[in-house]
Amino acid sequence: MKQVTITVNGTEYTKEVEPRLLLSDFLRHELGLTGTHVGCEHGVCGACTIMFDSESARSCLTFAVQADGHEITTVEGLAPDKDNLHPLQQAFWEAHGLQCGYCTPGILMSMIPFLKQNPNPTEDEIRHALSGNLCRCTGYQHIVDAVKLASEKMK
Amino acid sequence: MKPASFDYYAPNTIEEVLDLKHQHGDDAKFLAGGQSLVPAMNFRIVQPSALIDLNRVNELSFIKEDKNVIRVGAMARERHLEFDSSIKKYTPLLHEAVPFIAHPQIRNRGTIGGSIVNADPAAELPVLMIALNARLKAKNKNAERWIDAKDFFAGMFTTALKPDEVLVEIELPFAEKNTGWSFMEVAPRSGDYAMMGVATLVTLDKNKKCKFAKLVYLNAGDGPVDAIEASQSLIGETINDKLIESVASHASEKEINPFGNIHASIDFQRHLAKVLTQKTLKQALERVSK
Missing domain, CATH: 3.30.390.50 (CO dehydrogenase flavoprotein, C-terminal domain)
Structure with missing residues (x-):
């Protein structure tokens, strides 16, 4: 067992973990932050995407021990408080950017850094940026609309 | 999904890395970006008894110009290659190709050295190393050597590295004038x-x-x-x-x-x-x- 101290959504957690514990399982089972979803667990589907020191990354392809001393942001860290959504979440609500919602947290955590780097994305750029996240419900059209709407809201 | 158990080491310097590799030999695998190794471990296709994590070895993550070459540390992230101005200017082929590697979420973690050493025939970086006539610096506890990219790749997921060696640096010559x-x-x-x-x-x-x-x-x-x-x-x-x-x-x-x-x-x-x-x-x- 190794002791790790990881800051998640601004709160510092110190835990004893096995080295083989994936960061995705650490977030879900050790911290109870089940907003980070687990799909394929080999880096393809994007459902487990989180931000590792402000950059999007697959939490299923990182061991929790590697996050020792680092800052992680999950979907639970987006909304400013219980009554208000983050503008990106609000845009997904308004543009019907989700159906079953399983892929949504990973998409949100991919789009935050994307919109930061590309505040005025074209539809092509949005579609390209979404290619690392699989959605089996929507056909992506409303997700693209939601990201476009979010880019306007976040200006 | 659970990888098999392993001992985990997170050294801070190349010296510690080489000592650990010397002690553990081929049973220990290096953990670079983990974007190919960790999926293989999740499926238990590979079950190393020890992992030597290179992510805290800061001296391996540089990208710098040096006369007529660019020197890249083996732990430089693919995402850093993508946005590096020297790479864009002097090795435009590499600049053009990096965005084809998987997705930004993968490139944020994936490293140049990890992809080269993984030697996947379908990967971009090994191909680019040969096209760019790169030289690769390998180190063990006692010595270091330069290997030409054309002599580095020895078949499917196989390289010229010896069990006690680690890839530390990649040297990329500037593109010649009048090169497309x-x-x-x-x-x-x-x-x-x-x-x-x-x-x-x-x-x-x-x-x-x-x-x-x-x-x-x-x-x-x-x-x-x-x-x-x-x-x-x-x-x-x-x-x-x-x-x-x-x-x-x-x-x-x-x-x-x-x-x-x-x-x-x-x-x-x-x-x-x-x-x-x-x-x-x-x-x-x-x-x-x-």
Whole structure:
């Protein structure tokens, strides 16, 4: 067992973990932050995407021990408080950017850094940026609309 | 999903890394970006008894200009290569190709050294190392040596590294003057493994005749495939459509050896190679600075 101290959504957690514990399982089972979803667990589907020191990354392809001393942001860290959504979440609500919602947290955590780097994305750029996240419900059209709407809201 | 248990080491210096590797030998695997190793561990395809995590070895993550080369630490992230201004200026082929590697979420973690050492025949970086005539610096506890990229890749997921060595640095020569470049690949969806891809370089002399050419293919054999005969046949010639057609035919029919897979038959891979060879040669020629 190794002791790790990881800051998640601004709160510092110190835990004893096995080295083989994936960061995705650490977030879900050790911290109870089940907003980070687990799909394929080999880096393809994007459902487990989180931000590792402000950059999007697959939490299923990182061991929790590697996050020792680092800052992680999950979907639970987006909304400013219980009554208000983050503008990106609000845009997904308004543009019907989700159906079953399983892929949504990973998409949100991919789009935050994307919109930061590309505040005025074209539809092509949005579609390209979404290619690392699989959605089996929507056909992506409303997700693209939601990201476009979010880019306007976040200006 | 649970990988098998392993001992975990997170050294801070290259010296500690080499000591650990010396102690544990081939039973210990290096953990670089983990974007290929961790999936394989999740499936228990690989079950190393120890992992030596290189992510805290800060001295391995540089990208810097040094006279007429760019030196890149083995732990430089693919995402950093993508946005590095020296790489864009002096090795434009690499700059063009990096965004084809998986997705930003993967490139944020994936490293140049990890991808090279993994030696996946379908990966972009091994192909680029050969196309760019890179040199790779390996170190063990007692010595270091430089290995030419063309001698580094020894088959499917196999390299010239010895069990006690670690790749520490990649040296990339600046592109020569009057060199055009082009990288293209075809994948079922953006970010997927490509069915075929090619890195192409063409250098022209004062009389617009070809003095150097390189065509290196991915997913076309058991490692990066350097079509030496095809590129050789361009040298000394004024490149026209007819020559491009014959070079593309030769490379795609005689020099590559694709295996085919569920996404593409061997014939289709050869077809893609031919089309991509033609397209990249034309684009590279257009880009040769006047």
